[in-house]
Amino acid sequence: MKNLKVFVVSDSVGETGEQVVKAAVSQFRPTFDNTVIRKFPNIENNDHIEKIVEIAIEQDAIIVFTLVEKKMRNYMIDSCNRENIQWIDLLGPLIHLFEEKIGEQPREEPGLVHKLDADYFKKIEAVEFAVKYDDGRDPRGLLLADVVLVGVSRTSKTPLSQYLAHKRYKVANVPLVPEVNPPEELFLVDPKKCFGLVISTEKLNVIRKERLMALGLNDDAIYAKPSRIEQELEHFNKVVERIGCSIIDVTNKAVEETANVIMEVIEQSK
Structure with a gap:
């Protein structure tokens, strides 16, 4: 050769x-x-x-x-x-x-x-922010975020946070569970930058069953039962009403579609 x-x-x-x-x-x-x-x-x-x-x-x-x-x-x-x-x-x-x-x-x-410009560093910072303040880990991030997402489990809060982070938005998200009081910081957030993610009981039932099976668990656990889901959604409605934020139905929306709605609202409010 x-x-x-x-x-x-x-x-x-x-x-x-x-x-x-x-x-x-x-x-x-x-x-x-x-x-x-x-x-x-x-x-x-x-x-x-x-x-x-x-x-x-x-x-x-x-x-x-x-x-x-x-x-x-x-x-x-x-x-x-x-x-x-x-x-x-x-x-x-x-x-x-x-x-x-x-x-x-x-x-x-x-x-x-x-060349690594300011826009590049802003993206990296936003991604790190989304990871740090994912799933309500540190409520202090709610007051620092550009966008705050709230919703019950399995409403695409985390993937949506990451998608928006790649668009240079700092996002924090909070899961809502009836047995746990939301952090007080959530009610201090500007309602214009807070978005509640809602989903139909039927769709969430399917998603949660699939999640349980993926984890090797029984799909008839209370987590996926319609009665439990309705209880969680009722709690969700009370919280978002108190916040006074916008609500987006993500039942039949892709993450990109939901993100576009949020970005449009945020940019119009500036």
């Missing part, structure tokens, strides 16, 4: 070029036998390019590069052609195509796609 050496040259971390090279190599050598892929990241000037070209000559390597600055791309191409080194420019043709299509000049700034 013939040896294959590929140099991935980038003015950023080189992740894009490396992944493309691996995808292509895997079509010939899925286990990457007799193959060397070497990254040269953070290339900043022509001297760096000259050094890489020298090594490529010695090791008979192909050069694959992702350079956003046109001058550096041209210098790399000229250097490779001068030394008869095989090369592939992954970004240049695409950047040129976009430039002609939209009539705009590229920024030529390395690493833009990898």
